[in-house]
Amino acid sequence: MTSSDGMTGSDGAGGEEGVGRGGSGGAAGAGAVRIAPLLPAHAEQVLEIYRLGIEGGDATFEANPPTWEAFDSGRAPGHRLVALDGGGRVLGWAAVGPVSDRCAYAGVVEHSVYVRPDARGRGVGLTLLRSLLASTDAAGIWTVQSGIFPENTASLALHARAGFRVVGTRERLGRHRGVWRDVVLVERRSPSVD
Numbered sequence: 001m002t003s004s005d006g007m008t009g010s011d012g013a014g015g016e017e018g019v020g021r022g023g024s025g026g027a028a029g030a031g032a033v034r035i036a037p038l039l040p041a042h043a044e045q046v047l048e049i050y051r052l053g054i055e056g057g058d059a060t061f062e063a064n065p066p067t068w069e070a071f072d073s074g075r076a077p078g079h080r081l082v083a084l085d086g087g088g089r090v091l092g093w094a095a096v097g098p099v100s101d102r103c104a105y106a107g108v109v110e111h112s113v114y115v116r117p118d119a120r121g122r123g124v125g126l127t128l129l130r131s132l133l134a135s136t137d138a139a140g141i142w143t144v145q146s147g148i149f150p151e152n153t154a155s156l157a158l159h160a161r162a163g164f165r166v167v168g169t170r171e172r173l174g175r176h177r178g179v180w181r182d183v184v185l186v187e188r189r190s191p192s193v194d
Contacts, residue, residue: 033124035131038080038093043068045090046082053114058152061176076109079135083115083124091119094128096136096144107142107193113158120154129162133188142193147173147183156184164188 038046047068053059066074075095083091092115099108111132115125136144148155150169164186172180 032086033091033122033127034084034086035081035127036084038082038095040068040072042082042090042093043071046093047071049090049093049114049116052117056117057177058149059114059155061174061181078139079109079132079141081128081131081135083119083128085119091116091122092124092128094132096132096141099145107140109136109141109144111144111146113155125158126161129158133162133190137190137192140193142190143187144190145185145187147185150182150184156186159186159188162188 047065050062050065050071054062054065065071075097080093080095082093085091092113094111094113096109096111099105099110111129113125113129113132115128133144144164145167146159146164147170148159150156156166165188167185167187170183170185173183174181
């Protein structure tokens with residue numbers, strides 16, 4: 001899972017903190033999208049996209065977006081990206097955080113991918129996710145994982161296109177808005193890290 005709650009949404013993805021992730025479009029449809037490091041200057045737009053994912057109901061267990069300080073401290077500095085349009089507007093974001101502080105898990109992260117609702121279906125999510133995976137591969141991270149609500153079919157399709165496999169379904173993992181929710185665990189093993 002990605003995000004504060006490890007979930008990945010259909011226009012976002014993630015683990016414990018981000019079930020709302022990545023759009024379902026292909027990279028070719030992303031148009032003039034530019035991928036850049038996620039910086040404090042993007043905070044307001046990033047947290048707004050996160051809020052919109054939370055409101056959608058199928059992105060994360062979170063009820064409210066975190067403060068910028070909490071968001072910033074929970075994600076690896078070298079693996080935080082935004083997708084920007086030609087005018088510099090944030091269309092989506094992707095980030096990873098550690099799954100554990102134990103040495104054996106140093107190469108395993110949870111990720112989140114979120115895309116602004118009006119930018120979905122244009123390949124923004126796939127472009128972000130592929131850029132994030134290039135970043136983690138280059139850093140020697142061997143496993144990127146996330147949890148996705150099974151109802152978030154767009155996120156499941158996005159992750160399949162990006163080379164993730166379904167590990168299994170964790171049934172009734174947590175209560176969300178008064179209802180027990182299952183979570184599909186997905187992972188991608190790096191083809192370049194032994």
